[in-house]
Amino acid sequence: MQKTWNKNGEFGVGNWKLGVDNIPVPNAITVPTALTTLTEDEQLLCDSVYEFSDREIRPLVREMDEHAKIPRQLIDQLFDLGVMAIEIPDTHGGGGGTFFHSVLAVEALSRVDPSVGVLVDVQNTLVVNAFLKWGSASLKSAYLPRLAKDTVGAYALSEAGSGSDAFALAARAIERGDGFTLTGRKLWITNGNEAGVFIVFANVKPEDGYRGITAFVVERDMPGFTVGKKEDKLGIRASSTCELIFEDCAVPRANVLGDVGKGYKVAIETLNEGRIGIGAQMLGLAQGALDHTIKYTKERKQFGSAIADFQGVQFQLARAATEIESARLLVYNAARLRDNGQPFLREAAMCKLHASEVAERVASLAVNLFGGYGFVKDYPVEKLYRDAKIGQIYEGTSNLQLQTIARQILA
DSSP: OOEEEOTTSSEEEOOOEEOGGGOEETTOOOOOSSTTOOOHHHHHHHHHHHHHIIIIIGGGHHHHHHHTOOOHHHHHHHHHHTTTSSSSOGGGTSOOOOHHHHHHHHHHHHTTOHHHHHHHHIIIIIIIHHHHHHOOHHHHHHHHHHHHHTOOEEEEOOBTTBSSSTTOOOOEEEEETTEEEEEEEEEEEETTTTOSEEEEEEESOGGGGGGGEEEEEEETTSTTEEEEEEOOOSSSTTSOEEEEEEEEEEEEGGGEESSTTOHHHHHHHHHHHHHHHHHHHHHHHHHHHHHHHHHHHHHOEETTEEGGGSHHHHHHHHHHHHHHHHHHHHHHHHHHHHHTTOOOHHHHHHHHHHHHHHHHHHHHHHHHHHGGGGGSTTSTHHHHHHHHGGGGTTTSOHHHHHHHHHHHHHO
């Protein structure tokens, strides 16, 4: 059955979309005539997640930023809401939704706190999608129900010497008996502090270069694996970013995700989807900054009038709204292309590049229009300004997105 989002803020069961001659079309995706026009189900999802964010997350934003931690109680609420398992099939306890549903949820959460947005983004667009596409039947049965119920996932690719050069991995996987032992370190791993399940990339044959890279499913309590230092960051501080340490960590052969030596393919294809998720996070951040700014400029009076009445302010707000809408078009288009099985590599790079730049510009404008209040922590926009910077760095820097776009248009 096709899943729909109901007014209780959880996934319910709807009907098949009828095709020609009323023949049911399984998994059919209804695309509105306008990219930013949402179906009823999509709009209900947006409204439900934003209402939850406004009610449950907003009161915690400053505390989470100061303590650099998302409370476990809030994570449990995210599981209860269903946003940690949007695309997991209902047979494994998930929502059975689409990738576009995940993008909408990330956007709605990030309007309030991009740290929570990226927690949910990594869970859905990286971890869950990697299991869905590359996991064996036994891996799906073992891990998807946990990821749907209460287990946070993390995606461990980056190392000290492999950032933009993602496949220059030093982590080794040595074949021993009925499995592998992993040795090495990972850096900058989002959700590292909360995760119980990790997708870890290591090289089984370094002499073969990227052709030796393999993806493994590692559990937090496996001997030889420890979570190391948690980074003290400029922005998205509540989202944990950790070092992972592997010292002869034994991983069963059954925990290979995909085929041995095909981890580079798992990584590339998953990250292409993940970039759309980051585009959605930055889109939500920009919209949240504009929301705050519009409200403030209507209330703040100077020279006897609200500053929103001044044409100079109005023009800046109009330009910001236009940029946000352009980012939304790019993000939604990339997500809908992906859901419809169409090529989306160029569009994913474009939406991540543009949305991250728009987020920084709009957050900066928000600080400017708040004036002195925008520079202090008592008001929300200084945090969003700090949060925005990471969008041009993680899951592929802006220069890498430009390189990808250039290769696509020049091919």
